[in-house]
Amino acid sequence: MTTSTTSCCPTADANTLPPIPDPEAIARLAWGLAHPARVRILQLLVERQACICGEIVEVMDLAQSTISQHLKILKEAGLIKGEVNGPKVCYCIQRETLETLKRLIGSL
Amino acid sequence: MTTSTTSCCPTADANTLPPIPDPEAIARLAWGLAHPARVRILQLLVERQACICGEIVEVMDLAQSTISQHLKILKEAGLIKGEVNGPKVCYCIQRETLETLKRLIGSL
DNA sequence: ATCGTTAATCGTCGATATTCGATTTAACTG
DNA sequence: CAGTTAAATCGAATATCGACGATTAACGAT
Numbered sequence: 001m002t003t004s005t006t007s008c009c010p011t012a013d014a015n016t017l018p019p020i021p022d023p024e025a026i027a028r029l030a031w032g033l034a035h036p037a038r039v040r041i042l043q044l045l046v047e048r049q050a051c052i053c054g055e056i057v058e059v060m061d062l063a064q065s066t067i068s069q070h071l072k073i074l075k076e077a078g079l080i081k082g083e084v085n086g087p088k089v090c091y092c093i094q095r096e097t098l099e100t101l102k103r104l105i106g107s108l
Numbered sequence: 109m110t111t112s113t114t115s116c117c118p119t120a121d122a123n124t125l126p127p128i129p130d131p132e133a134i135a136r137l138a139w140g141l142a143h144p145a146r147v148r149i150l151q152l153l154v155e156r157q158a159c160i161c162g163e164i165v166e167v168m169d170l171a172q173s174t175i176s177q178h179l180k181i182l183k184e185a186g187l188i189k190g191e192v193n194g195p196k197v198c199y200c201i202q203r204e205t206l207e208t209l210k211r212l213i214g215s216l
Numbered sequence: 217a218t219c220g221t222t223a224a225t226c227g228t229c230g231a232t233a234t235t236c237g238a239t240t241t242a243a244c245t246g
Numbered sequence: 247c248a249g250t251t252a253a254a255t256c257g258a259a260t261a262t263c264g265a266c267g268a269t270t271a272a273c274g275a276t
Contacts, residue, residue, distance in 0.1 A: 027142055192242090
């Protein structure tokens with residue numbers, strides 16, 4: 001990475017200057033948290049280990065289609081993943097992405 | 109806080125169950141980072157210690173008015189503050205808010 | 217195969233974001 | 247005071263979001 005002109009400082013810059021993270025990557029993840037309903041869903045999924053879509057709908061007085069839309073956004077951001085279980089879908093946090101987000105925010 | 113019916117568990121819940129952070133507070137801050145241009149501005153302000161508005165405009169090919177708008181949003185979110193310096197305005201990160209954001213995200 | 221349940225998708229509406237050029241405001245300079 | 251520079255604000259066009267009800271799709275059970 002960086003370059004292949006390895007004459008000087010072969011590993012230094014890679015280690016000492018963590019490249020500035022892609023603003024789009026941060027924005028994309030932050031966007032997942034940029035709505036109270038989505039934050040609440042994430043909090044729910046953290047509180048319980050996982051959660052059926054229907055339970056989320058019950059807790060959060062918003063229409064089922066609206067919740068589904070938010071779940072889609074969270075899924076596209078990679079913040080959650082859903083596992084089909086018969087006619088139900090069980091959602092849970094995608095831990096790695098959440099850690100990535102924390103690390104990226106931490107870089108600021 | 110909590111309530112004033114102090115009969116049982118006077119301090120326990122406040123200390124052992126860090127209350128679930130207000131989703132709106134998280135969303136409001138995350139919203140500030142939910143656009144690549146705003147992330148880049150924040151990165152600029154971290155990289156340099158502070159930055160004149162004009163410098164930001166030069167770096168980031170967007171119209172001056174657009175940058176000004178993003179700066180306004182960041183300021184309203186409390187993520188930056190601007191200090192008038194003659195005809196110029198010098199922007200810098202508002203450290204406390206950024207730390208708050210990190211802490212809130214960390215709570216997930 | 218049909219029904220009932222669960223979740224995703226579609227279509228629409230109003231609200232809000234994003235961007236720009238043009239104008240205004242503010243402050244220094246000669 | 248007139249002129250210059252810097253930044254904010256205005257106004258408008260476009261795009262995207264957020265919400266909902268209605269419909270569709272997927273699956274289990276009878």
